[in-house]
Amino acid sequence: MVVDILQGVISVFILLGFAPLFAGLINKQKAKLTGRIGAPVFQPFYDLKKLFKKETINASTASFISRISPIINFITFIIAAAMLPVGFWKPLISFNGDIILFAYILGLSRFFQILAAMDIGSSFEGMGAAREATFALFAEPIFFFTIGSISFISGYTSLFDIYHSIELNNISYEVFIVICSISVFMLAVTECSRMPVDDPNTHLELTMIHEVMILDNSGIDLFLYQYSSYIKLFIYAVLEISFFYPFSQKSYLIGILIFMVGAFVLSFSLAVVETITSRYKMKNIPLYLLFATAIGILNLLIYTFTK
Template sequence: MISFVVIILASLFFSGIIVRTKSIASGRKGPGIFQPMKDIFRLLKKGSVYSETSSFVFQIAPSIYFASVLMAIMVIPFGKSEGIISFDGDFIFFAYILALGKFFSIISAMDTGSSFEGMGASREALYSLLVEPAFFILMGSFALFTGHTSFHDIFISLHFGSYVAYALGCLATFVLIMIAMIENSRMPIDDPKTHLELTMIHEVMILDNSGFDLGLILHASNLKFAMYGALIANFFIDTLPFYLTIPIFFAVQLIFAVAVGVFESFSARFRMNHNAQFIFALTSIALLIFFGVLMVIGKFI
């Protein structure tokens, strides 16, 4: 329960911090931290314009997408306390429920009958397919490392002992950050600030969404960031008491957001046809972690 609350809280600030970092890095005055949330609230209160081509799919898709992200957040534990939903193999449920949301966002883009949105949908489907193996292997490695198969059990019994284990933790954090960037269509894969439809992925899929639906989709993206931030934070908070874990949690989220901002300020987007290789490289890093785990627990001959 506590994880759900703190993730929702963190999601309110997350994109504000990214935007603020980027404006500081580029020497602009920039908007305040709350500006993105203000924008979303404004959108929620606005009327909508729908495409003539669209059908009921276009209407229900944003709600289901948002619900899927909320559901995924419920699975995530917080230190000692379990998530609202917690069972053996819950990370499979986590990945599949997110995939359900993605399915709907893709078909809602196809529903408008636009050439641009179809393009974005095609890329989104391909990239999400390529990024899934990395996540599953990562979780598999930690299942092997700890001997458990649920988020909560894995995180509470995750005690790094050797230097190799710390290296693995760092690698895992890197993989998770990269997965978060890809899932949210951020910098090395997709540039949220681009102005050309042909080079967009996520932004182009939601060209025809407006009003309440657009607000939901934008906030779902904040939630996803905070959700992956929470996963990363879980690596570090161990089983400490709450008065320590909650500050650590927010510190991790802050560092994550600032890192995203800095990274986006000083790097450029990949060429579209290099994305696939990059994403699949994550899977090989995850495999590296797997072999590292085999080595640490002494199964590797």
């Protein structure tokens, strides 16, 4: 029991340590693809260190909601990371039905971030909060029609069991898993405010969703929000890479190698998408999300009736 808890804690710390590195790898590859040298891969760590040392200043109109939201946001992502099926042992938090808790613990972080954005009293941040709430309505079904479809087929309701039930041993199931991974990729792009849904590097009013909600934050609060965004991106990266069976291998070395290759390929894919695509118009984003949902539904139906 103690060993299992210790292994789970180690997994969480590994995820927390590698999350900024994964974001830095994406930024580095984006720079290379556009012919620039770019910031070093460890730049997110430097940015977090700088933010940690800065003074936190709260708006005069802000209530306690704005003060507790960054902390709750950070804690929820740590809990979500503790539920991930990464490693060769069970995660720190794992039980039947934890797939529901996982989905809504992420929803809780969004809820408090939206509340904090509205708490400031700025119409600018309120606009971003409204957009975030609207697109979340379309994004959540993608999760349940992709990860949920594997749960339906495997008969498991725990993330660890769902992912460890994946066996790429027949062509129809392999196609099913690949299409599920495409849906989750589209979900990750949306939830992590990446191109073409949102631009993480812009401060233009007409194109902002996530960044506009944290414009009035500084110091430790901004540190927590920024670190949380890195963790969230890496959480979806782990969900994506785990489709390809890295930690169900008999050899630890092969499993770690598959995970590292998968992380590099995924970071490169995100960099390519963000380099060659432009920001969608707001009215087109729900169509993009509905397309991802439709892929998940059709994939489940096709596999169910053809297997």
